[in-house]
Amino acid sequence: MTSPLSAPYDNLSPVVQAAYRARGAAAEIAPLPRSVKDDALLAIADALEVRTREIVEANAEDIAKAREAGTSESIVDRLTLTPERVRAIASDVRDVVALPDPVGEVVRGSTLPNGIDLRQVRVPLGVVGIIYEARPNVTVDAAALCLKSGNAVLLRGSSSAYASNTALVRVLRDAVGGAGLPADAVQLVPGESRDSVQELMRARGLVDVLIPRGGASLIKTVVEQSTVPVIETGTGNCHVYVDADADLDMAVDILINSKAQRPSVCNAAETLLVHQDIAEAFVPRALDALAEAGVTVHADERILSYADGSKATVVPATPEDWETEYLSYDIAAAVVDSLDKAVEHIRLWTSGHTEAIVTTSQQAARRFTQLVDSTTVAVNASTRFTDGGQFGFGAEIGISTQKLHARGPMGLPELTSTKYIVTGDGHTRG
Amino acid sequence: MTSPLSAPYDNLSPVVQAAYRARGAAAEIAPLPRSVKDDALLAIADALEVRTREIVEANAEDIAKAREAGTSESIVDRLTLTPERVRAIASDVRDVVALPDPVGEVVRGSTLPNGIDLRQVRVPLGVVGIIYEARPNVTVDAAALCLKSGNAVLLRGSSSAYASNTALVRVLRDAVGGAGLPADAVQLVPGESRDSVQELMRARGLVDVLIPRGGASLIKTVVEQSTVPVIETGTGNCHVYVDADADLDMAVDILINSKAQRPSVCNAAETLLVHQDIAEAFVPRALDALAEAGVTVHADERILSYADGSKATVVPATPEDWETEYLSYDIAAAVVDSLDKAVEHIRLWTSGHTEAIVTTSQQAARRFTQLVDSTTVAVNASTRFTDGGQFGFGAEIGISTQKLHARGPMGLPELTSTKYIVTGDGHTRG
Numbered sequence: 001m002t003s004p005l006s007a008p009y010d011n012l013s014p015v016v017q018a019a020y021r022a023r024g025a026a027a028e029i030a031p032l033p034r035s036v037k038d039d040a041l042l043a044i045a046d047a048l049e050v051r052t053r054e055i056v057e058a059n060a061e062d063i064a065k066a067r068e069a070g071t072s073e074s075i076v077d078r079l080t081l082t083p084e085r086v087r088a089i090a091s092d093v094r095d096v097v098a099l100p101d102p103v104g105e106v107v108r109g110s111t112l113p114n115g116i117d118l119r120q121v122r123v124p125l126g127v128v129g130i131i132y133e134a135r136p137n138v139t140v141d142a143a144a145l146c147l148k149s150g151n152a153v154l155l156r157g158s159s160s161a162y163a164s165n166t167a168l169v170r171v172l173r174d175a176v177g178g179a180g181l182p183a184d185a186v187q188l189v190p191g192e193s194r195d196s197v198q199e200l201m202r203a204r205g206l207v208d209v210l211i212p213r214g215g216a217s218l219i220k221t222v223v224e225q226s227t228v229p230v231i232e233t234g235t236g237n238c239h240v241y242v243d244a245d246a247d248l249d250m251a252v253d254i255l256i257n258s259k260a261q262r263p264s265v266c267n268a269a270e271t272l273l274v275h276q277d278i279a280e281a282f283v284p285r286a287l288d289a290l291a292e293a294g295v296t297v298h299a300d301e302r303i304l305s306y307a308d309g310s311k312a313t314v315v316p317a318t319p320e321d322w323e324t325e326y327l328s329y330d331i332a333a334a335v336v337d338s339l340d341k342a343v344e345h346i347r348l349w350t351s352g353h354t355e356a357i358v359t360t361s362q363q364a365a366r367r368f369t370q371l372v373d374s375t376t377v378a379v380n381a382s383t384r385f386t387d388g389g390q391f392g393f394g395a396e397i398g399i400s401t402q403k404l405h406a407r408g409p410m411g412l413p414e415l416t417s418t419k420y421i422v423t424g425d426g427h428t429r430g
Numbered sequence: 431m432t433s434p435l436s437a438p439y440d441n442l443s444p445v446v447q448a449a450y451r452a453r454g455a456a457a458e459i460a461p462l463p464r465s466v467k468d469d470a471l472l473a474i475a476d477a478l479e480v481r482t483r484e485i486v487e488a489n490a491e492d493i494a495k496a497r498e499a500g501t502s503e504s505i506v507d508r509l510t511l512t513p514e515r516v517r518a519i520a521s522d523v524r525d526v527v528a529l530p531d532p533v534g535e536v537v538r539g540s541t542l543p544n545g546i547d548l549r550q551v552r553v554p555l556g557v558v559g560i561i562y563e564a565r566p567n568v569t570v571d572a573a574a575l576c577l578k579s580g581n582a583v584l585l586r587g588s589s590s591a592y593a594s595n596t597a598l599v600r601v602l603r604d605a606v607g608g609a610g611l612p613a614d615a616v617q618l619v620p621g622e623s624r625d626s627v628q629e630l631m632r633a634r635g636l637v638d639v640l641i642p643r644g645g646a647s648l649i650k651t652v653v654e655q656s657t658v659p660v661i662e663t664g665t666g667n668c669h670v671y672v673d674a675d676a677d678l679d680m681a682v683d684i685l686i687n688s689k690a691q692r693p694s695v696c697n698a699a700e701t702l703l704v705h706q707d708i709a710e711a712f713v714p715r716a717l718d719a720l721a722e723a724g725v726t727v728h729a730d731e732r733i734l735s736y737a738d739g740s741k742a743t744v745v746p747a748t749p750e751d752w753e754t755e756y757l758s759y760d761i762a763a764a765v766v767d768s769l770d771k772a773v774e775h776i777r778l779w780t781s782g783h784t785e786a787i788v789t790t791s792q793q794a795a796r797r798f799t800q801l802v803d804s805t806t807v808a809v810n811a812s813t814r815f816t817d818g819g820q821f822g823f824g825a826e827i828g829i830s831t832q833k834l835h836a837r838g839p840m841g842l843p844e845l846t847s848t849k850y851i852v853t854g855d856g857h858t859r860g
Binding site (some may be wrong): 027029030093112113116118120123125126179204208209220223224227229230231247249250253254256257261301347354369370373374375376377378379380381382384385386390391392402403404405407408409416417419420422424425426427428429 | 443457460461478523540542543546550553555556593628634638639653654657659660661677679680683684687688691777795799800803804805807808809810811812814816820821822832833834835837839847848849850851852853854855856857858859
């Protein structure tokens with residue numbers, strides 16, 4: 001691919017100019033040692049606390065606009081920054097400081113038969129573009145993770161958070177610049193219109209990766225239209241399968257935790273599958289527990305046959321239910337003839353995020369984990385554990401549901417590429 | 431993304447139906463242990479030898495067509511299969527048998543603070559699509575590597591090799607089926623027209639990755655139009671930089687080996703950069719050696735100033751020369767003011783494949799390897815070493831010049847993804 005860098009700078013659009021500046025900044029920060037990057041992150045955390053008022057005031061503009069537009073209170077809540085929340089964001093940045101620097105790690109190394117020393121080392125990706133919705137804390141999280149991994153970041157937040165993000169990025173850039181690093185390592189993509197997203201998606205050669213975070217339609221648009229490599233994140237049509245050999249108490253606990261502990265997130269369960277041999281014993285208990293948790297059940301005929309006399313709200317499932325990510329107090333449910341039929345159902349309908357099996361059978365656990373092809377397979381554990389924090393990665397830039405580059409929760413190493421260093425002593429190829 | 435699997439099968443195009451069958455085969459071979467896959471590969475190697483005549487006869491059709499169409503003899507040579515070449519291809523398959531199986535490798539594992547066991551294990555990608563030109567040996571190489579790594583493969587070769595590829599794939603499928611594996615794990619994409627490439631590029635959800643191998647325009651088309659994730663391969667505008675502190679004999683050897691040992695390949699050098707402090711001593715020697723190797727030099731003004739009295743063919747460089755991948759006995763050449771200026775030139779013009787520095791200075795070597803952002807940086811070694819075989823990977827499916835997923839020569843591990851296995855004992859999230 002020809003580099004867009006060879007085009008005359010002044011003719012470029014503001015988005016491409018921003019990407020151009022990001023590329024320059026990326027080259028500067030890529031070789032920096034950890035201590036320099038950590039100092040900049042600490043400066044960011046301090047600046048967020050010192051300038052909280054400025055951030056909260058800008059946020060108030062966004063909230064006023066959202067209320068005027070009749071936005072739901074739950075979305076307004078996600079948009080809201082309070083002094084406490086800003087302090088929590090600053091604390092998250094300090095957590096990133098504590099994480100090891102992935103850059104420079106020797107991933108693979110050997111001396112080749114001809115005496116050449118071969119080393120594969122981690123390097124930053126370069127320029128990372130993040131396209132995200134609503135929550136302004138992502139602005140700071142993403143910037144901190146990208147800086148720590150030696151990348152420049154182009155932030156394209158929701159227009160509903162434009163004032164908040166503008167204030168946050170101003171604070172971030174001042175802190176980065178004050179720490180002696182190029183401020184252009186952190187930039188808000190100019191422009192509130194959708195054109196700026198389009199330009200970002202076409203900036204191949206300038207932007208190394210785009211990570212869309214948000215609803216299914218945003219992710220679909222980016223995946224389909226971007227020529228910049230994309231890491232698809234998030235959509236989670238997660239399944240809980242209760243095997244013929246299952247501890248019923250455990251199965252109820254895992255089902256309710258997976259579905260109802262926080263239904264609005266991508267690792268919440270959306271479908272329950274029950275082995276036919278245990279259906280009579282398990283389904284009535286499951287329906288009662290789901291009723292108690294306030295969950296509506298979208299049931300196949302066999303589940304429906306156990307619904308009489310249950311306190312649960314049970315409605316007949318349509319085919320659409322099998323592929324729906326409700327993100328609400330709803331669950332699809334079906335009885336399956338066997339573990340293999342459960343796997344077949346999952347492979348057909350899943351978004352490939354997380355699937356759980358509850359079983360006491362070692363053989364069943366082994367077969368399920370082998371055959372299910374999703375980012376995460378949980379055995380006797382809730383689907384809710386698929387999370388960078390829970391996995392001990394310290395932080396998370398998103399959860400990849402694709403197979404290339406990274407799969408599952410992505411921490412700092414997933415924001416790197418590698419390069420090979422070949423060191424010889426005048427070696428030529430015969 | 432919604433699965434195209436839910437569409438009625440009969441309404442699908444032949445290419446999508448092939449992808450659908452590949453998906454089914456992929457699910458079957460993914461959990462197979464190494465011995466089963468190796469047996470199938472040995473059956474392939476044997477079948478290629480037993481059925482050589484059938485393959486060579488089909489190849490003769492392609493050659494006749496190519497000659498009729500006035501194809502150059504060098505391309506006809508690349509297209510040609512002789513009994514010896516078929517034996518060599520079978521031998522390559524046996525080499526793949528000897529390689530370790532990447533599937534099942536535990537990449538990362540720990541027990542989390544709450545007692546959950548977390549394991550990240552390598553799994554096949556699923557369905558790999560390869561779009562490639564001319565050489566029919568790629569058909570067998572790609573199939574062998576994909577099978578060994580538990581993937582199904584959709585092969586879309588050049589229409590100029592259609593008869594050869596059809597015969598080869600028939601032999602491969604018979605051998606795979608005879609070994610008890612699903613023959614649909616290896617398929618030639620139906621249809622010789624460009625529509626089949628288009629359909630492959632839109633088969634997101636069915637095909638997990640597309641790897642284009644061939645000329646720059648093929649790769650550009652796939653990168654720009656595919657919604658299936660792509661691994662960009664190959665284009666190599668490689669540089670040799672001769673530092674102020676360089677052993678001149680070594681510099682000449684590395685330059686000539688990098689440029690002229692095999693100019694038609696992606697890891698051959700296309701540009702020479704010389705530090706100004708060593709130009710007077712080095713450039714005349716370099717021009718003589720290049721002349722002897724039959725290389726035309728596209729020179730900047732400072733290189734031109736040394737050309738008087740040289741035996742070399744030296745022509746003035748135009749800006750296009752800095753970005754040209756000649757793949758021929760041509761090289762661009764310039765004098766630079768400093769190592770940093772060399773890096774700047776490289777970062778602006780390189781395709782990001784391989785860059786070499788010749789230097790006796792540890793400091794220069796360190797700075798060059800840190801600042802150059804390409805798949806491979808060679809210190810006192812030829813650019814020609816960037817190769818899966820040379821790197822000891824045993825085989826190569828291509829050389830990635832992008833940063834996501836894989837970068838540089840790609841062997842078997844690069845044909846895998848990972849999944850996380852979370853094993854608890856009824857763990858729920860608090």
